[in-house]
Amino acid sequence: xxxxxxxxxxxxxxxxxxxxxxxxxxxxxxxxxxxxxxxxxxxxxxxxxxxxxxxxxxxxxxxxxxxxxxxxxxxxxxxxxxxxxxxxxxxxxxxxxxxxxxxxxxxxxxxxxxxxxxxxxxxxxxxxxxxxxxxxxxxxxxxxxxxxxxxxxxxxxxxxxxxxxxxxxxxxxxxxxxxxxxxxxxxxxxxxxxxx
Amino acid sequence: xxxxxxxxxxxxxxxxxxxxxxxxxxxxxxxxxxxxxxxxxxxxxxxxxxxxxxxxxxxxxxxxxxxxxxxxxxxxxxxxxxxxxxxxxxxxxxxxxxxxxxxxxxxxxxxxxxxxxxxxxxxxxxxxxxxxxxxxxxxxxxxxxxxxxxxxxxxxxxxxxxxxxxxxxxxxxxxxxxxxxxxxxxxxxxxxxxxx
DNA sequence: GTCTATAGGTGGATAGAC
DNA sequence: GTCTATCCACCTATAGAC
Numbered sequence: 564x565x566x567x568x569x570x571x572x573x574x575x576x577x578x579x580x581x582x583x584x585x586x587x588x589x590x591x592x593x594x595x596x597x598x599x600x601x602x603x604x605x606x607x608x609x610x611x612x613x614x615x616x617x618x619x620x621x622x623x624x625x626x627x628x629x630x631x632x633x634x635x636x637x638x639x640x641x642x643x644x645x646x647x648x649x650x651x652x653x654x655x656x657x658x659x660x661x662x663x664x665x666x667x668x669x670x671x672x673x674x675x676x677x678x679x680x681x682x683x684x685x686x687x688x689x690x691x692x693x694x695x696x697x698x699x700x701x702x703x704x705x706x707x708x709x710x711x712x713x714x715x716x717x718x719x720x721x722x723x724x725x726x727x728x729x730x731x732x733x734x735x736x737x738x739x740x741x742x743x744x745x746x747x748x749x750x751x752x753x754x755x756x757x758x759x
Numbered sequence: 760x761x762x763x764x765x766x767x768x769x770x771x772x773x774x775x776x777x778x779x780x781x782x783x784x785x786x787x788x789x790x791x792x793x794x795x796x797x798x799x800x801x802x803x804x805x806x807x808x809x810x811x812x813x814x815x816x817x818x819x820x821x822x823x824x825x826x827x828x829x830x831x832x833x834x835x836x837x838x839x840x841x842x843x844x845x846x847x848x849x850x851x852x853x854x855x856x857x858x859x860x861x862x863x864x865x866x867x868x869x870x871x872x873x874x875x876x877x878x879x880x881x882x883x884x885x886x887x888x889x890x891x892x893x894x895x896x897x898x899x900x901x902x903x904x905x906x907x908x909x910x911x912x913x914x915x916x917x918x919x920x921x922x923x924x925x926x927x928x929x930x931x932x933x934x935x936x937x938x939x940x941x942x943x944x945x946x947x948x949x950x951x952x953x954x955x
Numbered sequence: 956g957t958c959t960a961t962a963g964g965t966g967g968a969t970a971g972a973c
Numbered sequence: 974g975t976c977t978a979t980c981c982a983c984c985t986a987t988a989g990a991c
Contacts (some may be wrong), residue, residue, distance in 0.1 A: 586871050587871050590786040591869065593985080594986090603957070604958060607956070609986065614985075668868075671927050671928060671932075672784055672931075673787065674933075675783050675784075676783050689931065720925075720928075723924075724941045727927055728920035728927060731923055735864070735867025735885065748917045749917070789965075789967080790966085791965075799976090800975070800976060801967085802968085802969080803974070805967085807974090809968090810967075811968095
């Protein structure tokens with residue numbers, strides 16, 4: 564374990580910065596905010612992440628990894644495509660319940676001001692989401708669990724858009740429970756929810 | 760017309776600031792940016808809008824008015840609820856085609872950093888959107904033009920969420936045409952689009 | 956790896972002349 | 974209503990000691 568990197572400060576910096584971005588946005592958090600919350604000086608942050616762009620890119624990369632690790636772990640335990648979809652929706656809901664926006668949804672709003680590496684990270688995140696969803700949708704339709712017309716790809720785009728938008732508007736309108744009603748309706752539309 | 764206010768600088772300031780917020784976000788534009796684009800000094804802006812919070816609140820109020828003026832004008836000319844829905848979706852599309860996010864969708868992402876007056880303006884905007892949509896949805900279902908289960912209110916929430924999210928993700932993923940496919944799917948779901 | 960100190964720039968905002 | 978001049982707080986970033 565000689566080559567193991569310090570799991571200490573760098574990770575704590577990422578934890579704090581991630582929360583700040585998800586709550587306030589990329590252009591509304593500073594090294595000073597992060598340093599204060601972590602309990603170090605601003606200069607120490609620059610040792611781990613030379614510039615804000617580096618920190619931002621690391622945030623996107625880590626979020627991407629964590630998101631799909633969770634997704635793939637869930638997929639391994641959950642057979643039925645309809646159940647997978649419900650759990651996928653629940654992942655977004657659990658982020659919102661902590662008063663946060665999806666990291667990449669938040670950064671999507673800041674896209675015009677982001678360094679290139681972060682923009683590319685965003686594109687990969689959304690693209691990979693839709694690939695995963697396409698698989699679930701196609702399998703679900705074959706099994707007769709889900710129903711939708713035409714190719715699965717645009718339906719996957721539709722699901723990502725609706726969930727990101729539901730988080731965005733729930734936070735913006737000050738009514739977090741709005742998300743649950745929208746998510747329910749979304750699952751209904753794909754046929755993933757039994758009629759009550 | 761003696762009491763008519765100057766339609767000059769103040770409106771040009773609002774035009775420029777609106778564009779900057781829609782493209783970059785509330786925390787990524789400055790009085791310096793606006794002043795440079797309008798062709799005046801920063802101090803002049805403070806004469807019309809004492810602080811950034813005042814400018815922001817004026818932006819939300821003006822956007823709200825303009826949005827619903829357009830909506831009500833359209834409603835007066837368009838009888839069929841299904842056609843109204845299509846035009847409603849097209850309004851969002853026309854904003855995106857100018858490489859902008861919906862002003863209130865953009866501000867929704869910045870909600871944690873906004874002054875109270877702006878937050879309240881956002882809530883009113885989304886609430887009124889859903890009231891308008893509810894009317895269209897209920898009339899459309901009565902006429903047999905639209906189809907959906909249960910009360911219209913959650914469907915209205917669903918539509919707003921999907922459209923805001925479609926704009927957000929289209930910009931964030933760098934594929935603006937994504938919006939059109941999502942919008943099409945959305946109209947399909949409500950039954951507003953004939954099968955091709 | 957963390958600190959102090961500081962640089963150089965930009966943020967929103969004000970005073971007061973014209 | 975617009976200008977010049979200025980304030981001070983905060984921003985990202987760097988140098989160099991420990």
